[in-house]
Amino acid sequence: MYQIIDKQILAPAIKQFIVCAPDIAKKAQPGQFIILRIDDIGERIPLTIADFDRQSGTITLIFQEVGRTTYEMGKLDAGDYILDLVGPLGKASEIEPYGHVVCIGGGVGVAPVYPITRALKQAGNRVTSIIGARSKEHLILKDEMAAVSDELFVATDDGSEGQKGFVSDVLAQVIRQSDSIDLVVAIGPLPMMKAVSAVTKPFEIHTTVSLNPIMVDGTGMCGACRVSVGDETKFACVDGPEFDGHLVDWQLAQQRARMFTNEEGIAMKGFCAGGECQCQK
Ligand code: FES
DSSP states (O other): OEEEEEEEEEETTEEEEEEEOHHHHHHOOTTOEEEEESSTTOOOEEEEEEEEETTTTEEEEEEEOOSHHHHHHHTOOTTOEESEEEEEESOOOOOOOOSEEEEEEEGGGHHHHHHHHHHHHHTTOEEEEEEEESSGGGOOSHHHHHHTOSEEEEEETTSSSSEESOHHHHHHHHHHHOSOOOEEEEESOHHHHHHHHHHHGGGTOOEEEEOOOOOSSSSSSSOTTEEEETTEEEEHHHHOSEEETTTBOHHHHHHHHTTTHHHHHHHHHHHHHTTOOOOOO
């Protein structure tokens, strides 16, 4: 059992837990994730480790309420417990002095990009960051990202903060205005990571994306997290979660992400019928 030490609401439907998990905090590296189960009948969901504090033995989890499990998680409070946490899983991000890197986070994807950005900055890179959300109120970790970046750009779909448009639009401008970019790291919804990879491909800028498909065992045994990268089958839980954005089969990734939409709808209906949620589904 893992106790939630602190809970914050970062934006509508985006919540942050600080969880006491000393064994995971001790080994966690930027880019890695955990799989959790909130109770013994709960599904297993992967969440990227948004931060870790080895001294206090805590990890930070940031999640968006999008389905039954995340809505149920959102109802937990500081002092409550999560039944299982397995991790850290996956390969850590490759942190090296590349030169000029652009770190991009879209929506709740800003959470996993933050520790990677911080590590890239600490490794001596010049860091340009771009974060985006639907609107100003949905933006998360803006101050934290600014603190670990040489420059920070913001994009919102409705123009309520920063530039109106998508992070990929801002990236195109940054590429036009920069002498050189050595690496782009993008984490967010699949269409956003696909768009970023399409922007960088003609310029041959190496682009790393982080895939977060459906996962079950997290050990490469079940095949649930299968993705196709460079025409090879990979398992995101053990071969990833980071992959070369120019090699990912985005169509297959999007298709597989929609695989359980009906089942999720049924699970949400049961949850909503209980009168416990305010999801307006
Ligand atoms: S989650 Fe089962 S193989 Fe990756």
